[in-house]
Amino acid sequence: MARGRLNSSSKAEAELPKAKLNAASLRKVGKLLSYIKPYKVKFIGGLLFLVVSSLVGLAFPGFFGALIDASQGTKRYSFVPADLKTIGEAAVVVLFLQGFVSYFRITWFVQVAEKSLAAIRRDTYFRLITLPMNFFANRRVGELNSRISADLSQIQETLTTTFAEVIRQLIILVGGISLLIIISWKLTIALLVVLPVLIVVAIVFGKFIRSISREAQDQLAESNTIVEETLQGIANVKAFVNEAFEAGRYDKTLQRVVSIAVRGAKYRGLFGAFIVFCLFGTVFCEIWYGSYLVSIHDKGMTFGQLTNFIVYAAFISAAMGSLPDLYANIQKAVGASERVLEILDEKGENVSINASENVIKQKLHGNLAFNNVVFAYPSRSELTVLNDVSFTANAGQRVAIVGPSGSGKSTMAALILQFYHPQSGSIYFDGLDADEYALTDIRNQVAIVPQDVLLFGGTILENIAYGKLDASKDEIIEAAKKANADQFITSFPEGYDTIVGERGVKLSGGQRQRIAIARALLKNPAILILDEATSSLDSESERLVQDALEVLMKGRTSIIIAHRLSTIREADKIIVLEKGNIIETGNHQELIANEQGLYRYLSQLQFETAQG
Structure with a gap:
């Protein structure tokens, strides 16, 4: 049951698309599950510990009722003496057992998920960078980056958390209802008639409130865009004396944000009233009816059993409430898996992930x-x-x-x-x-020196070495000298270890061009x-670059x-x-x-x- 924040400053979560769960989509997911095979022993062990942990968790509330009955001198179970100390010691042992099992369950699941995800990330990234250029011409970089980050993170969350939680909640739901029936079938029927309806209404209401929250965030993002555009173009704003216009435009979007946030607050208030009155009212009525059954000794029902019933009812309520969100997460993971598999199923270029296999065979x-x-x-x-x-x-x-x-x-x-x-x-x-x-x-x-040189965000040395990864520093410096780059490089305090910044923004166009020429010289191509x-350089930079190009073109x-x-x-x-x-x-x-x-x-x- 979601109760998302509704103030206008709350952060909206990016919603990943969900996929329908059917045989075809599950078969696709099965391809990714093959990455778990090398770790299947730990995965199966984690599953077994998950089942044990869930069953032990179900057994623990029984101690609450046993303690209450023992305090009144009533023996609850034939195999458990009506002794507070004995029950307490048994509960500590069970708690320790659950903690022990939970530790291995969590660590093994995380190990399996992290190692599997690392393999998926590696294969996806390598497949991505070996796909033909046409693939990139039809897709945005942001979309592809999302597949590497958001989609794989969703799969990771499902493997490490969601999958285990679904199994746990199903065990709690089935086991909890079974135990409720054993304690009192009358109370169980009364609970199951009302509780599912209330949970469904609460889930639907919660989704509606989240949609209003996202609407408010979208409107706030629009207002932030106005601020960004205004500040970036502040010279134009001032030149046209449009400060009042921009302030008015910003104020209009803020008013829309306030309107949406206030509307959401009203619905949130109704949601809070619903939670207080209906759900807490249901709990109160159950306790009221249960107390009546205890008072008439219905089938020997005790206060300890009523306590057990209340705790198990809370367990299954939480399980019912969490299953829709868990199911939605699985749908997102299936959708994410399909998008990742689209990349993995693409036919890549004939380039090996092992650098030794990419060496020159025909000169x-x-x-x-x-x-x-x-x-x-x-x-x-x-x-x-x-x-x-x-x-x-x-x-x-x-x-x-x-x-x-x-x-x-x-x-x-x-x-x-x-x-x-x-x-x-x-x-x-x-x-x-x-x-x-x-x-x-x-x-x-074949080497290329383009008009717009892209440098990676490392050092000058690393960028030149990109032309020949195993080059020595002496070879790199020699290439830089031939490219008329050594002089400006050594003028920097850090010299060849100077960080060029993202895409080489810390260097001028002529400097970037000469680094690209040094990179090409280091590669020593047959065709340049x-x-x-x-074309985009000033006269002085062009002269220096042209001299470097003359050296580069010589003999090739x-x-x-x-x-x-x-x-x-x-x-x-x-x-x-x-x-x-x-x-x-x-x-x-x-x-x-x-x-x-x-x-x-x-x-x-x-x-x-x-x-x-």
Whole structure:
């Protein structure tokens, strides 16, 4: 029976979707339960201790009645003497036994659940990061993160707590009702006629109150959004003299929060009155009727038995009240299991979880060719991005790819890295189709320096070492020097141990770019992709990065995707893309000589913009 807080500052809980419990959903859950198999001995032992603990717990209230009867000189059970000391000593032994059993039950269940969940988390995370890029194109990062965190936490709670509680409460419910009937079938019928109805009403009422609480929280979140937006755009607010407007907008949402909270408080008051009058009234009536049965010595009923009845009635009331919430938790866990299994059942890329199995088996020399490649992103299959694209890049050549935004330049980079596969046509490395190479062989020997460099939140040293995890510190420093990065790195107090911050926010764009170049140098790829690597930098940073790129491109095949045409004049070959088609190919002098060509037009346009 839920009695959630209803003041407007109470925290709303995120509700996970529930799944229907049927044969199909339970079969899916069975796949996850296979992770428990290595620990089945402890799991079965925990179940046995759970049953013993629950049965011992049911036996304990019998001591209350025995004590009361013994105090009046009445012998309750033939095997228990009417002696307070003996009954007390027996109760202590039973308590110790229950504590002993409960300890092993809890620790074994937690051990099994934690180890099983760790295995599920590991497999889910590894499967997630080895799924093809198309999987991520169709899903939000927050949704996937929720599966790793919220969904698996729900499964964890069910394995460690909910599952055991369901068994415990069912034993208490069945055993408690049986014992109630033994004590007095008349009192039991009177209780079971009223109690289930009251509990159902209380549960429904509690859910209604929680829905109002969530409504108030949603409204409060909206008001917090207004505060966040206003403070983030405070310059605009002041510039347009809209302080009064923003204050009024915030006040309106606060009034709605107050209105919902007050409405919820009224229902909470009714709920409290219901609890006091109906449930406590039921307990009082049971005691009243039970006292009457004791007074007339109905089947020899004693005050001790009435005490037992009251305690067992409280037990089964709590069990009845908790089962709906436990059932809801199981539904959430089944739903969470289905969402986790969606990831585990996805077909991942051919990458091993053991790093030793991902080492290079076939060496690339750097020859690259596209042969009649046609490609459309699976999420937008009706839109052809590349149409019959063919070109070659010989080992050591610099090939530039230019064209307007949306012409398919970055898509070609993604195809070289095998993030996607063409619908028709082929991509060749050293004359062999890409399918004839292990995926890890290609990616281990192709490096990319993107426009927007993503650094991980560790140190500069760790970020450079990402290109070669077993590199020595001397190798890392040498790569940084070649990338024109050593000077700025050593200017920091912590040097190479400087924390770069989330996504590298503590470094400038040029600094992040040079770290990415050092990372690529350390990887020593056969094929290098530069995806507009200098387009967002200022002139000074661009000069430093361009010098570093010259070192990086030396002696290796380089695919240069460029927006600034001034950076590719020395390329051996320039490919001009428009709407997914190659419309021109040649070097800078050949293309600039074509008066009707797109390359010449783009070059003149950029020159005029720079002059202006």
